[in-house]
Amino acid sequence: MSFLEKMDDVFKNKWKFEHETPIQSQMIPELLNGKDIVAESPTGTGKTLAYVLPMLQQVDGDKMKTQALIMAPSQELAMQIVNVIRGWVEGTSISVTQLIGGANMQRQIERLKKKPTIVVGTPGRLVELVKARRLKMSDIRYIVLDEGDQLLSREYRVIVKDLIEAANTDRQVAVVSATITDEIEIVAKKLMNDPVRLKVSLEDMPLSGKVIHSFVKTEARDKTDLLRGLSHLPDIRALAFMNNVDQLRMKELKLQYNEAPIAVLYSSMKKFERQETLERFRKGEIRILIATDLAARGLDIQGLTHVIHVDVPHTIEQYLHRSGRTGRAGEDGEVLTLLSYPEERSYRKLAKDFKPVQKVWYKGNLAEGNSKTVSGQKPVTKKPNKKQ
Structure with missing residues (x-):
């Protein structure tokens, strides 16, 4: 029985x-x-x-x-x-x-x-x-x-x-x-x-949705501007992750100054602030919610179109935990990594089994870029200018 x-x-x-x-x-x-x-x-x-x-x-x-x-x-x-x-x-x-x-x-x-x-x-x-x-x-x-x-x-x-x-x-x-x-x-x-x-x-899982793993090459200092641009895409509803809570707070200040539809969630926030932020996100007033792993642990937020790795995770367990927030209950989703040049080697190790596709940010939209994946090989990219 x-x-x-x-x-x-x-x-x-x-x-x-x-x-x-x-x-x-x-x-x-x-x-x-x-x-x-x-x-x-x-x-x-x-x-x-x-x-x-x-x-x-x-x-x-x-x-x-x-x-x-x-x-x-x-x-x-x-x-x-x-x-x-x-x-x-x-x-x-x-x-x-x-x-x-x-x-x-x-x-x-x-x-x-x-x-x-x-x-x-x-x-x-x-x-x-x-x-x-x-x-x-x-x-x-x-x-x-x-x-x-x-x-x-x-x-x-x-x-x-x-x-x-x-x-x-x-x-x-x-x-x-x-x-x-x-x-x-x-x-x-x-x-x-x-x-x-x-x-x-x-x-x-019989109802697993199709999840695309992708990355966008960017300078580390340009990630905030890229997040701001992504937040204005009409159909995006994303949970974004950062590794360091101090960097998260700094990004919060920059985003507040520019009034982007983005908010942050971290464990030291007051209870009512966290609840208010989550409610605004669920209502669609916020397009991208940036969090640390601890703050986002176990959150069940339905209808996420994207998970965004603002920082490349330290371990495969982190990558899986974060990425699993999208593509739930049969829905499709995308796992997008904002990849700076120093993070390439770590990302290749984490994402090699997912065969991620390279995308570019072009005229306010995400478009597929280099067709080569980073599975087992280093992408053909322009080296950053050391003088920058």
């Missing part, structure tokens, strides 16, 4: 959930059987519901205790997960609340007094509430690390380990992400009980 056949009618009938994605069909039965999971599946392939649906089957909303915890590396992702859960539990006794930094802690404490069934939080705020003895970890039997590669990185690893070990000894743990490195898998296994390893690739 499949999960869909066993799913409570209150969920199935309300949402007309009829088709499982590959990661859902693999992950849901294992979670319902009590297994710990390390799951890898591309962005936009249904990972959230893959752990939310079995969690809703396992918790009991009539019990006055917090039974499940979902950890996320960013406020936006945590809020997004909460909104998904709220939609599914409407009309049931199951409750959910968010515990994130940047929000009023006293209000969160008041919500915890009501013993929500599920809590979704960021590591820093969760630790604060545990230390203040407001979040009782010993009652928690189900734990999910969403964007687990980020949560088990060196930045959060000790915090997350302490939270997991403080939970109920008979706990179930799931780690999900678009990319799971060997190092992260080793760390995850130390915190889990004989976990099942699951992996889905884009080729396994």
Whole structure:
């Protein structure tokens, strides 16, 4: 019997959930059987519901205790997960609340007094509430690390380990992400009980859209002007990435001065500023949203036409995470890299399997340029003038 056949009618009938994605069909039965999971599946392939649906089957909303915890590396992702859960539990006794930094802690404490069934939080705020003895970890039997590669990185690893070990000894743990490195898998296994390893690739997805990978040659100092030009294309709706938050802030000032339909998103922004920026982007008032990896982790923004790498990512995992924001749910998309001359070698290594096409910015439009790709060979380009 499949999960869909066993799913409570209150969920199935309300949402007309009829088709499982590959990661859902693999992950849901294992979670319902009590297994710990390390799951890898591309962005936009249904990972959230893959752990939310079995969690809703396992918790009991009539019990006055917090039974499940979902950890996320960013406020936006945590809020997004909460909104998904709220939609599914409407009309049931199951409750959910968010515990994130940047929000009023006293209000969160008041919500915890009501013993929500599920809590979704960021590591820093969760630790604060545990230390203040407001979040009782010993009652928690189900734990999910969403964007687990980020949560088990060196930045959060000790915090997350302490939270997991403080939970109920008979706990179930799931780690999900678009990319799971060997190092992260080793760390995850130390915190889990004989976990099942699951992996889905884009080729396994029946609704994968066509995604073009492309690049535009430019001087580093001209990237801001190029972004400004791209923002005025009539059909563009892009999420752009930079590697350095300080450079992001500098670009913000330049773009504000020229009143381009572009905004920035970074983790140190105030909560209401981030929410306002995302809402303006979703409404189409902003054409290009520039962010760091942490700020954009797990954001589900529908209808993105482009992902723009303002800076070439440091690793293939970064490239995949960023690029996976477009071409979702069967839609086509484009991954465009603004490529300065010093970045060519790194880009060739990252993008060789995607056979990117070269484009040029000409008279306010993107057009295909050199037909040669950078797959295994250096493009024929004019050397920059060292005197410039």
